Amino acid sequence: MNMIASTLPASNHPLAEIIYRIERGEALLPDAPDNVLEVVGILKSYGHVLDAYSINLCYIADHQFLVLFPFFKYFNGDVTLPKLLKHWWHDRINYEFAEYCMKAMLFHGGGKLDRYLDTPDFTARAQAAIAAKLKGNPVMQGVTAAFPGFLPEQVRQMAYYSALGQFWRVMSDMFLALSDRYDRGEIQSIPAVVKHVLDGLVAAAANPITYTVDIHGQPFEILPPEAGLTFLADAAVPYVEAVFFRSFPFMGTISYNAQARQIPAGVEDFTYGVLYADPIPVGGAGIPPTLLMQDMRHYLPDYLHKFYQQGVRGEEDIRVQICGSFQKSMFCVTTAAMLGLMPHPLNTSNPEEQVTNRHYLESWMNRFIESRLPNVQICEVL
Amino acid sequence: MLSALIWIPAIAALFVGLSPRSWPPAIARNLSLITIAITCLLSGALAIQFDALEPLTQFRETLPWIESLGLTYQLGVDGLSLPLVIINSLLTWIALYSSPKDIQRPWLYYALVLFLNVGVTGAFLAQNLLLFFLFYELELIPLYFLIAIWGGARRGYAATKFLIYTALSGILILAAFLGVVWLTGAPGFDYDSVRTQILPLSSQIPLLVLILVGFGIKIPLVPLHTWLPDAHVEASTPISVLLAGVLLKLGTYGLLRYGLQLFPDAWAVLAPGLAIWAVVSVLYGAFTAIAQTDMKKMVAYSSIGHMGFILLAAAAATPLSLLGAVFQMISHGLISAMLFLLVGVVYSKTGTRDITVLRGLLNPERGMPLIGSLMVVGVMASAGIPGMMGFISEFLVFRGSFPVFPVQTLLSMIGTGLTAVYFLLLVNRTFFGRLPDQFSNLPPVLWSERLPAIALAIVIVALGLQPSWMARWSETTTTAIQPPRAAIATVSHPFPTPSTAPTPTNTL
Numbered sequence: 001m002n003m004i005a006s007t008l009p010a011s012n013h014p015l016a017e018i019i020y021r022i023e024r025g026e027a028l029l030p031d032a033p034d035n036v037l038e039v040v041g042i043l044k045s046y047g048h049v050l051d052a053y054s055i056n057l058c059y060i061a062d063h064q065f066l067v068l069f070p071f072f073k074y075f076n077g078d079v080t081l082p083k084l085l086k087h088w089w090h091d092r093i094n095y096e097f098a099e100y101c102m103k104a105m106l107f108h109g110g111g112k113l114d115r116y117l118d119t120p121d122f123t124a125r126a127q128a129a130i131a132a133k134l135k136g137n138p139v140m141q142g143v144t145a146a147f148p149g150f151l152p153e154q155v156r157q158m159a160y161y162s163a164l165g166q167f168w169r170v171m172s173d174m175f176l177a178l179s180d181r182y183d184r185g186e187i188q189s190i191p192a193v194v195k196h197v198l199d200g201l202v203a204a205a206a207n208p209i210t211y212t213v214d215i216h217g218q219p220f221e222i223l224p225p226e227a228g229l230t231f232l233a234d235a236a237v238p239y240v241e242a243v244f245f246r247s248f249p250f251m252g253t254i255s256y257n258a259q260a261r262q263i264p265a266g267v268e269d270f271t272y273g274v275l276y277a278d279p280i281p282v283g284g285a286g287i288p289p290t291l292l293m294q295d296m297r298h299y300l301p302d303y304l305h306k307f308y309q310q311g312v313r314g315e316e317d318i319r320v321q322i323c324g325s326f327q328k329s330m331f332c333v334t335t336a337a338m339l340g341l342m343p344h345p346l347n348t349s350n351p352e353e354q355v356t357n358r359h360y361l362e363s364w365m366n367r368f369i370e371s372r373l374p375n376v377q378i379c380e381v382l
Numbered sequence: 383m384l385s386a387l388i389w390i391p392a393i394a395a396l397f398v399g400l401s402p403r404s405w406p407p408a409i410a411r412n413l414s415l416i417t418i419a420i421t422c423l424l425s426g427a428l429a430i431q432f433d434a435l436e437p438l439t440q441f442r443e444t445l446p447w448i449e450s451l452g453l454t455y456q457l458g459v460d461g462l463s464l465p466l467v468i469i470n471s472l473l474t475w476i477a478l479y480s481s482p483k484d485i486q487r488p489w490l491y492y493a494l495v496l497f498l499n500v501g502v503t504g505a506f507l508a509q510n511l512l513l514f515f516l517f518y519e520l521e522l523i524p525l526y527f528l529i530a531i532w533g534g535a536r537r538g539y540a541a542t543k544f545l546i547y548t549a550l551s552g553i554l555i556l557a558a559f560l561g562v563v564w565l566t567g568a569p570g571f572d573y574d575s576v577r578t579q580i581l582p583l584s585s586q587i588p589l590l591v592l593i594l595v596g597f598g599i600k601i602p603l604v605p606l607h608t609w610l611p612d613a614h615v616e617a618s619t620p621i622s623v624l625l626a627g628v629l630l631k632l633g634t635y636g637l638l639r640y641g642l643q644l645f646p647d648a649w650a651v652l653a654p655g656l657a658i659w660a661v662v663s664v665l666y667g668a669f670t671a672i673a674q675t676d677m678k679k680m681v682a683y684s685s686i687g688h689m690g691f692i693l694l695a696a697a698a699a700t701p702l703s704l705l706g707a708v709f710q711m712i713s714h715g716l717i718s719a720m721l722f723l724l725v726g727v728v729y730s731k732t733g734t735r736d737i738t739v740l741r742g743l744l745n746p747e748r749g750m751p752l753i754g755s756l757m758v759v760g761v762m763a764s765a766g767i768p769g770m771m772g773f774i775s776e777f778l779v780f781r782g783s784f785p786v787f788p789v790q791t792l793l794s795m796i797g798t799g800l801t802a803v804y805f806l807l808l809v810n811r812t813f814f815g816r817l818p819d820q821f822s823n824l825p826p827v828l829w830s831e832r833l834p835a836i837a838l839a840i841v842i843v844a845l846g847l848q849p850s851w852m853a854r855w856s857e858t859t860t861t862a863i864q865p866p867r868a869a870i871a872t873v874s875h876p877f878p879t880p881s882t883a884p885t886p887t888n889t890l
Contacts, residue, residue, distance in 0.1 A: 280817050283747035313826050317747035 008354055015365040018373070022361055025346060027335040028368075029328050029376055031190040034307070038325040039193055039332055040182040041304030046326065047175030048299035049292070050168045053098035057165030061158050065213045066133045066151060068140070093298075094291035098164070101239075104247050106160045108267060110238035113163055113209065116227045117156045126155040129213060129220040159222055162211035167235040170207065174200035179301070190332060197336035205232035205340075232340070240337050244330060245367060246270035274330050275371045279323035293319035296326070328376050338364055384441050384457040387424055387467065388504050391417050391496045399493030407488035411478070414492040418475040418499065425468040432464055434854045437862030439509060447513075452563065452570030456509040461859025462638060462708060463506040465852060466631055469715045470506065473627040474499045476834045477620035480723060491532060494524035495620070502628050506635060511559040511571040514640075518632065519552050525621070525629065533616040540609075540616035547599050547609040554596030555636070558589045562644060565589075577644060586648035593641045594656070600633030601689045603659060604666045614682035619726025622678065626685050627719035631711045634692045638707065642696055643863050649699065656697035657783070657790040663690030665793065668800035672807065677725045677735040680808055681718060684764060687797050688714045694787070694794050695779040703782025704860035705853060709775035712852065713763075713842075717772055720760045720838040727753050727831050728812070731824045737808055742817035750827045754813040756835045761805035763842050766798050770846035 011019050018028060029035055056076055063077060064070045072079045074087065074095045086092055116122055130151045134140045144151050178196045181187045187196065208230060211223035223229060249256040249263060249272050256262045264270060274289075281287050297318060300308075308314075308321045339346065343360050344353035394417035398410050433440060439458030447455045459467060478495060485491055501521025508514035522545070530541035563571055566579030581589075599606045610630075614622050642649050649656075667687025674680040688710070695707035728743065729735050731750065744754040763770035766777070776798055784791040845852055 278816070280742075280745060280748060280819075280822055284745070312823050313748065316826050320747045 007351055008358055011358065011362065013362050013365050014369060015373070018368075018377075019358070019361045019365055022335070022338070023346070023357075025191060027190045027194045028331040028338075028373060029190050029335070035190055035328060036182075036188065036193065037303060037307060039190065039329040040179055040187060041301045041307070042296065042322065042325040042329050043175040043193075044179035044182075044301050045296040045299040045304070045322075046329065047172045047179065049093065049295045050172035050175065052093045052295075053095065054165045054168035054172055056093075056095045057098055057102065057161045057168070061162035061165060061211060062213060065158055065215070066130065066154060093295050097288060097291040097295065098168075100288050100291075101243050102157070102160050102164045104273075105164060105238055105242045106157055107248060108238070108242040108246050108270075110241050111229075111234040112227070113159070113223070113229050113234045113238065116223070116229065117159060121227075122156075122222075123152060125220065125222055125224070126152045129155060129215060129222060132215040132218060132220060135216070155222060158213070159211055162223065163209050163229075163235050164239070166207075166209055167231065167239055170200070170204045170231060174204075193332050194335045194339065197333055198340055201232060201236060201336055201340050205230065205236075207231035209235055236337065237341075240334065243273055244275050244334060245273040247273040271367075271370055274327065275334065275368070275373070277323070277327070277372070279320050279327065279372075282323045283317070283319045289323060290319060293322045293326070296322050324376075327372050331373060331376060383424060383428060384443055384459060384507050387421055387428075387471075388457075388500055388507065390420055390424075391503070392500045395493045395496035395500065398489055398496065401489055403489060407485075408483070410488045410492040411481070411483065414478050414496055415475065417496060418471060418478060421499070421503075422468075422471040422475055425471045428459065429464060429468060429855065432459070432855060434461070435858055437461075437858045442509070449570075451512065452510075452568075452572070453512040454510050454570065454572055455513060456572055457507040458509040459507060461856035462635065462863070464855050465708060465712050466506050466628075466635060466715075467503060469631075469712055470499065470502050470628045473623055473715065473719050476719065476723070476837070477623045480623065480726070480831075480834050481618075481620045485532065487531065491528070494528050495624075497521075497524040498528070498624060502632065505632055509573045511563070511573060511576060511640070513571075514573075514636075515552065515556050515559060518555065518636075521629065521632070522548050522552065525625070528621045529613055529617045532618045532621070534618075535616075536612070537616045540612040543609045544613045547602075547606070551596045551599035551633075554592045554599075555640075558592035558596065558640075561585075561589050561592070581645075583647050583651065586645040587651065590641055590645040590648040590652060593645070594637070594652070597633040597636040597641065600636065601630055601693070602633070602686060603690065603693060604663045604686065607663075607667075607686050610686065611679050611682040614685075614722075615676060615678050619722060619729070622722040622726070623719045626681070626722055627715040630685065630689060631715060634689065634696070634707065634711055637693070637696055638704070638863070642699060653697040653699065654787070657694055657787040660690045660694035660697060661790050661793045661797075663687065663693065664797035665800075668797045668804065671804040672800065674804075675736055675738050677728065677737055677740075677808060677812065678722070680737075680804060681721045681725060684721075684801060684804065685714065685718050687801065688718070688764070690797065691776060691779045691794060694783050694790060697790075698783035698786040700782045700786060701857075701861040703779060703786070704863060705857055706775055706778030706780075706782045708856045708860060709771075709778050709849070709852065713771040713775035713845075716838050716842050716845075717760060717763045720756070720835050720842065721764065723835045723838070724753055724757045724760060727827060727835075730831075731827065732821055737811045739818075740812040740821070742813070742815045743821070744813040745817040748822050748824065749813075749817050750824070752832055753827055753835070754809075756832075756839055757813065758809055759839050759842070760835075761802075761809055763846070765802040765805055768846075769843065771842045771849070772846070774846055774849040 010016065013019060021030075022028070029039070056074060059076045060070070060073050064073045067073070075083060130144065134144060174197065177200075178187060178193065181196065187193060208225055209223060210221070210225050210229070212219050212221045214220075229235075246267060248270060277289055282290050282293055284290065300322070304325070308318050311317065311321060338361075343356050344350070346357065348354060348357070394413060398413055401410065428441065437460070439460045442458040443456070445455040447453050474495065478492070481491070481495075498521050501517050501524065504517030505514055505521065508517055526541050526545045529544060530537055533540060559571065562568070562576055562581065565585050566576065566581050568576045568579050595606070599609075602610050613625060617625060664687045667683050667685070667690060671680045671683035671687065674683060692707045692710050695703040695710065725735060727750065728740070732740060732743075734740060743749040744751050759770075763772040766772045780791050780795055
């Protein structure tokens with residue numbers, strides 16, 4: 001990315017320095033060797049975890065469709081005693097976290113996927129699939145007749161299972177490819193990381209998001225190609241909004257009291273996403289991000305593991321350190337998303353376009369004021 | 383065997399104190415640890431060989447020393463002193479183990495801790511009043527230096543205050559001892575010979591008042607307590623452990639041994655007043671603890687309150703309450719030692735003990751979750767939660783005292799409730815909530831810092847579940863030292879008595 005010959009006046013924004021940095025072609029995260037090591041290392045680990053999450057989300061969407069008691073939904077069809085014991089031992093991939101993210105997307109909606117799920121076309125497709133699934137099951141037919149809204153909502157949820165699984169498939173491959181390029185010496189800076197992610201997003205932007213489920217040997221299209229759902233607009237952008245920014249108040253060390261107006265009245269004002277998450281409570285029981293950090297711990301590359309061991313607490317606070325690195329990496333992904341959606345090229349010399357870009361960046365920065373972005377400007381994990 | 387408990391650490395203290403300073407400091411530490419480990423083993427052997435059915439002192443050793451003064455080297459142990467001898471060895475070992483390896487002037491430090499152990503053990507074992515007094519004064523010197531040299535910013539003030547108070551305590555006790563011998567015309571200061579003399583009530587009362595004030599300073603009882611919070615705050619963690627765990631018990635031990643047993647008639651007269659004094663101490667300690675913001679001061683005031691329970695039990699002087707008093711001495715020794723150890727770890731990692739500043743230390747990765755969990759165990763034990771030793775001791779005290787002093791006992795029970803109040807405040811403020819950014823990069827807690835508190839927690843829970851393991855040593859003795867009094871309500875024993883305890887016959 002090239003530095004622009006800016007003729008713009010100085011910004012009054014509290015995060016003006018970061019705006020200038022973006023305009024210079026850099027990223028939200030400062031470019032420093034330790035940051036590159038942390039970001040690439042954690043994205044490699046995240047890539048492995050997303051791979052597992054993606055496979056499981058697609059498995060649930062495809063094979064646990066309207067299964068009322070999906071006891072073995074995390075087993076990907078391979079139910080054995082050793083796997084069951086490992087599951088109970090909890091030294092496993094915490095697929096629950098993937099479901100938290102799926103539910104965040106379902107809750108916040110956004111994009112054409114959300115709108116499509118409220119169309120008559122979807123309702124007809126869902127009812128057809130439900131009727132096929134409940135054939136010969138009078139009990140469930142009776143329950144469905146009593147609560148007609150229940151199973152269609154389950155189908156909507158299944159659609160999000162599938163959409164997130166497809167989205168993470170692309171992201172997993174992209175992050176693992178980034179790690180391979182880093183290992184080959186091709187990635188040496190934070191802007192290079194951002195460019196790799198941006199290129200990956202652009203390349204996959206038009207990939208269709210579809211979902212077909214097989215019931216008794218007959219395929220049922222839940223999200224048909226005709227719906228026109230695509231990777232970037234209908235999965236990536238709603239995902240960033242739902243998971244990076246909004247999310248929902250997780251249980252944790254802070255108790256939110258909605259009646260005391262500690263939770264915003266509108267969901268669009270929610271700021272509980274990964275870019276805002278406090279890493280310090282990570283590791284506590286009932287703190288969902290702990291699950292993701294626990295999962296990533298299994299796949300840390302050696303260089304990153306050694307980097308963490310050099311910290312004051314060594315291995316003891318590794319999940320907090322992972323969370324810190326993960327937030328840094330997510331600011332890189334956010335930079336890529338931000339750049340990908342820029343109204344005009346970053347290196348434009350047109351003053352009007354520069355002003356539009358400046359306003360665009362300031363609107364992003366408004367949302368970052370309360371985020372962890374100011375905390376990651378210094379090169380240490382908090 | 384009893385002499386070995388005194389002289390092994392004494393010789394080791396001399397050796398450590400006089401060793402060339404060019405030797406590695408680790409030698410001083412290891413030698414001290416080995417020495418006290420030996421005394422721990424000897425104490426254990428003593429407990430095994432101790433005849434729990436025998437109310438009189440056992441393992442007696444007598445050597446003439448200065449006959450003209452009536453001073454003989456006479457040692458013995460009974461059910462009152464045996465648990466205290468054991469806890470002294472145990473806590474001294476833990477204090478040595480918890481001392482920083484890079485402590486300044488290590489040779490002097492370890493020698494003084496060993497001398498402190500000698501003084502306390504000697505005082506518990508002495509069967510001669512003057513010998514007790516010598517040991518009682520002996521422990522004062524090393525403790526003064528341990529606070530004055532290795533203490534906090536105001537260590538000079540705290541050490542001097544401690545010295546003045548406890549020196550006064552010693553003078554009063556010596557005056558009482560001299561008085562009882564002169565007034566009775568006893569042939570010497572041997573405990574048994576003094577105990578068999580007859581003294582009129584009018585002479586007993588002033589002597590008992592001297593004893594009460596003397597040991598009241600040491601316990602300490604309100605309003606003689608003001609040296610203790612200062613001493614605790616300024617003392618280093620291992621010294622606070624010894625101070626709370628063992629040294630305060632010299633006061634309550636003295637009260638039972640030289641107050642209740644030497645002056646039973648006067649005791650019966652003053653007992654209602656003592657029970658009221660106990661209530662004042664309990665409630666004052668508890669209410670003052672609530673107001674504290676320094677963790678160490680809070681535990682120190684808690685000590686003042688909990689020592690009041692012992693005075694209440696001693697005032698009631700029923701077999702059950704006296705057993706409760708011994709239990710409370712050991713229970714408070716273990717629990718307060720544990721709490722001081724944990725506060726010490728918090729202070730060493732965060733640099734503060736201010737509960738208005740500390741927060742969120744239970745954080746699982748960046749805080750000190752095990753230390754916090756142990757603190758919760760410690761405060762539960764201190765508040766008398768069933769299943770731990772604090773419950774047994776407080777239950778025995780209250781159950782034993784209630785028939786004699788019902789109102790005072792009920793008021794003291796409020797103190798137990800208040801213990802939960804101030805310690806929950808401490809735990810809630812310090813350990814719960816979000817870890818502040820200023821404490822988000824604390825150094826890790828080492829296992830060597832966790833182990834002493836874990837060991838104490840195990841003992842506290844074990845004796846909470848199986849109190850008879852300790853009661854069997856003391857029950858016969860505490861039953862035997864019951865003073866002759868009319869109309870004391872009979873309370874059934876909570877633990878099976880091995881056999882019918884003999885009725886005390888040695889009275890003044």
